[in-house]
Amino acid sequence: MKDSLDLAAAQEALAAQPFSRLLGTRLVAFGRGEAVLELDIRDDLRQQNGFVHGGVLGYAADNALTFAAGSAAGAHVLTSGFTIDYLRPADGTLLRAHAHVVRAGRTRIVCRCDLSTVDATGTQTLCAVAQGTIAIPGAAVSADRTHP
DSSP states (O other): OOSSOOHHHHHHHHHTOHHHHHHTOEEEEEETTEEEEEEEOOGGGBOTTSSBOHHHHHHHHHHHHHHHHHHHHOSOOEEEEEEEEEOSOOOSSEEEEEEEEEEEOSSEEEEEEEEEEEOTTOOEEEEEEEEEEEEOTTOOOOOOOSOO
16 A cells, blocks of 8 residues: 555555445545545444444544544554544434544644434434544654653
8 A cells, every 4th residue: 555645545445444345335535634434324234223333433433533644644544542422323324424634743643523424315414523543653753851
């Protein structure tokens, strides 16, 4: 994989993820510190009450956050951690995860992701928000010289 990514290269990276292929995830926008992932909501992605399982929302947030960071810092990034707040039950025909870079540093990138569902009429409903820190492995970290 190339160090810098365009939409086609990023789509190849997504296609190389077996779990993303299993879910049928699509990368529909990528670049300038943003990424948008979409996946069709199917019955096998729902929990016992009929809503999209929280794990699916977490997966979508994680991947969108990392792709947004990758659009700013290149292909070699890894999720360091993220938090997600579920605002309302997710239901509809499509799940959309739209992430953008909040701040890009030398070793870490902070991103935010809005997760929305789209229903059959095209109405979009925000169902969760996530914030994550994406690491740039191998980035030079200054040594702390204040301690002996």
